[in-house]
Amino acid sequence: MSKPLFDCQYKSALAGETPSAVRIYGRNGGYAGPGNGTDELWVRGLTMPGSGTMSWVFSTVHLGKEGVTVIDPGWPDRTDLDGSTFAPLDEFLRSRGRTIKDVTTVIATHAHPDHIGAAGPLAEHTGARLIIGAEEMKCIDIARGHEDPANSSGKFAVEPGGVGAPQGLLEPMLEEVRHVRDRWYLPRNTPDILIEHGETLVDMGLPEDFPLEAVLTPGHTDGHLSFVDRTQQILIAADLIMPIIFPGIGLSIGMLGGNPLSQYLESLEAIAEFDDYLVIPGHGYCFTDLATRRHETANHVLQRAREVRDILMEEPELSIWEIASRITWSLGWEGMQQSRMLVSGLRQVIMYREMIDRGEMDRWERVFGQNR
Numbered sequence: 001m002s003k004p005l006f007d008c009q010y011k012s013a014l015a016g017e018t019p020s021a022v023r024i025y026g027r028n029g030g031y032a033g034p035g036n037g038t039d040e041l042w043v044r045g046l047t048m049p050g051s052g053t054m055s056w057v058f059s060t061v062h063l064g065k066e067g068v069t070v071i072d073p074g075w076p077d078r079t080d081l082d083g084s085t086f087a088p089l090d091e092f093l094r095s096r097g098r099t100i101k102d103v104t105t106v107i108a109t110h111a112h113p114d115h116i117g118a119a120g121p122l123a124e125h126t127g128a129r130l131i132i133g134a135e136e137m138k139c140i141d142i143a144r145g146h147e148d149p150a151n152s153s154g155k156f157a158v159e160p161g162g163v164g165a166p167q168g169l170l171e172p173m174l175e176e177v178r179h180v181r182d183r184w185y186l187p188r189n190t191p192d193i194l195i196e197h198g199e200t201l202v203d204m205g206l207p208e209d210f211p212l213e214a215v216l217t218p219g220h221t222d223g224h225l226s227f228v229d230r231t232q233q234i235l236i237a238a239d240l241i242m243p244i245i246f247p248g249i250g251l252s253i254g255m256l257g258g259n260p261l262s263q264y265l266e267s268l269e270a271i272a273e274f275d276d277y278l279v280i281p282g283h284g285y286c287f288t289d290l291a292t293r294r295h296e297t298a299n300h301v302l303q304r305a306r307e308v309r310d311i312l313m314e315e316p317e318l319s320i321w322e323i324a325s326r327i328t329w330s331l332g333w334e335g336m337q338q339s340r341m342l343v344s345g346l347r348q349v350i351m352y353r354e355m356i357d358r359g360e361m362d363r364w365e366r367v368f369g370q371n372r
Ligand SMILES: [Zn+2]
Pocket: 110, 112, 115, 220, 239
C-alpha cells in the first residue's frame, strides 16, 4: 500500500468524504513562504458527482509571486459556469490573501470532466492563460471531428460484428454510450499553450517560482500529462496512479492509435525515476512510496492480461465476445451485459489481445512480475 502523507486526507478518503485543503511543502525548502505575496502550494479536494473515492477530485493551487496557477480546477456546475462554480476557489484564495482575479494560469492534465471541466470556464472567467497537453489536444480534436462518439477509437472500435457479439446485445449499450458522451465539458476557448513532454512552465515564459515540467504519461487517456517539480520532488500524477483504486485504461475521448495498455505499463515504468517523490494523485490521498503502488497497479493490469493469455493459449480462435465472457469481471459477465461498461470492457479485451499477440507479456513480467 502507498503511504498516506496527511492523516486528515487519509481519514477522509476512508470515510468517502471530501478532504479539506492541505498545504504542501517541497523536499528542498520550496513553497515555504509565510503567505501574502510569497510562494505557497496547496492541494484542494473538490466535490464531484460520483461515490467513495471518486466523489472528489484533487486540484493543485500554486500561489506565486506573480499570480496563481490552478491545475485541474474540477467538475463545474454545468448550469452556472461563471458564478457559483468558482465561489469556493475565490473563498479559498481570499483566505490566503488573494482573489479569483489573481488566477493567471489554468492547466488541465487530461480531457475528463472532473479534470478539464472547469478549466476552460475558469480561464474565460479570469482571463488566465489555458494550458493543455499537445497530445491530449489531438484527442480532443479527434473527438470533435468524429461523428460517432461511442466509437472514435480506430482499431479499438467496438463494433457488434467485429467483436462477435450475438445480435441485439451490444447495440443498446453503444446507444447509451453515445447518449452519455455529449462532451459538454470540453473547453470552448482555444488553449493559449499546448505543452509537450519535457517542457517546463518556465520554458513557456511563466514565472520561475513554479518550475513544473510536463511528463507525458499515456494510458488512462492517450495524452494524459503528469507534472513534476524535480527540485522539490513533487509529482502531480492526476489519474496516472492513485491510492485505493486503480485507474481505468484507454478512456480517451479520441484515440491516437497506440495500445493504451502497453502505453500505461510504459508510463508506470517510466515514472520510476520519481519513486522518492511526494505524489499528488487525482483522487484518494497524497502519498509516498510510489514504487510499491506502481507494482501493485501494474500487477492489477497484468493479472487480467495473464487471464486473457491463458484463455487464448487454449483456444486462440475465440472472438472478443467469447473471451470477455470467460474473464473475471467485478460486475460478473451477466452484470457486464446489462451495463454500458460492456463497451469499454470489450475494448479492453481487444487491447489485451493485441498486447499479448505482440509478445509483450514476458517483458512486463520481467519489469513488474511478483518475483522481482
Ligand atoms: Zn480521468
